[in-house]
Amino acid sequence: MSDIAVKKLAEIIDAPVEFLLKQLQDSGIRVDGADAWITDAQKLKLLAHIRQGASVPGTDSPLKHSEAAVKSGIGQRGKRVSVEVRRKKVFVTSTDTLAEQARGNAQSTHATSGVSHAEELARQLSAERQAIQKLKHERDQIESRSMEHQLVEVVREVVEQKSASIVTSVVDYENNGKKAFISYARDGSHGENLAVEIQQQLQVAGFVVFRDVSGLKPGDVWYHKLESELETSDVMVLVVSEKVRTSKWVHNEVSMAEEIGIPVIPVLAEKVRYPLWLRHLQSLDFCGVVDWSLLLGAIVHHVDAKKRVLSSLTNSFLEEDDNDV
Incomplete structure (x- = not known):
């Protein structure tokens, strides 16, 4: 076996470089980019990680190795795509x-x-x-090809599952419209009042809005409810007040949103020292005159960007499926 560049391995297993870099990072392998090289030991570690996390949340049923169903639109039947894997036999002369x-x-x-x-x-x-x-060299090559072949199969299965998940996400998005999640600290201050005003403005603009006071019902497990609402939201509006700076709950909500991939828009409700864990995000200053057009413009920008990405990915996967049939 031999070392290989990340982008070369991505070409061999027919997977996006960004996807492979993300899997390397999640498996604890630090690389500088697509041109970085990884060792055989790191390839084995990557293979083990992908096998453990190959299932994708949001799919209705596990996919088989040989075929997967992909929805092409609302009300249409699923299309089955067959994947044929051929193994090459190598005969090695004995010592x-x-x-x-x-x-x-x-x-x-x-x-x-x-x-x-x-x-x-x-x-x-x-x-x-x-x-x-x-003989040793031939055996090493056989082991290396076998491991790369297993990676190809596992990555192909994950990509097929993600394609089905993306199609479902686009359909849900088009049916349910735009949804915003408001995060704030309940302290009776101007920040809490501003959160109520933001909810009202967004609802007038046609958004579905979740705010913990109005969204939680008796008997709800609040942590699971918040996680579920975040996963179905398009954007988070974070109202920054003095209490937010030290609120672990708000911090956890922001971390969860960024982990899911939801854009976070901080809105300053009062003059406070900006939290260190938010310094990577640009904020809107609503301490003085409130310009609702700025907030609505920022939200629409992120929501439209998400819709374009989902539509582009869906069209790409559907075109690949048509070519394979």
Whole structure:
């Protein structure tokens, strides 16, 4: 086996470089980018990680290795795509056979050239060493190809599951419209009042809005409810007040949103020292005059961007399915 560049491995297993980099990061393998090289040990670690996390949340049923159903639109039947995997058999000559051939060649040379017995033994030993090295090299290549082949199968299965999940996400998005999640600290301050005003403005603009006071019902498990609402939201509006700076719950909500991939728009409700864990995000200043057009414009920008990405990915997967049929 040998080291290989990340982008080369992505080409071999027919997977996006970004996907492979994400899997490397999740498996604890640090690389600098697509041009970085990974060792055989890291490839084995990556394979084990992908096998453990191959299932994708949001799919109705597990996909088989041989086929997967992909919805092409609302009300239409699913399309089945067959995936054929061919394994290449490699026959390796045994060490004894190679050594016997080397000895036969050496004996023929000795009979014709009349070299000394010592030189003949030396040649035999050299030939046997070369035969053993060749055999080891062939075995290493077989093991390397086998491992890369397994990676191809696992990654193909994950990509097919993700394609079905993306199609479902686009359909749900088009049916349910735009949804915003408002995160804030309940402290009776101007920040809490601003959260109520933001909810009202977004609802007037046609958004479905979740805010914990109005969205939680008696008997709900609040943590699971918040996680479920975040997963179905298009954007999070974070109202930043003094209490938010030290609120672990708000911090957890923001971390969960970023992990899911939901854009977060911080809105300053009052003059406070900006939290360190939010310094990577640009904020809107609503401490003085409130310009609702700025907030609505930022939200629509992120929502439309998400819709374009989902539509593009869906069309891409559907085109690939049509070409395979």
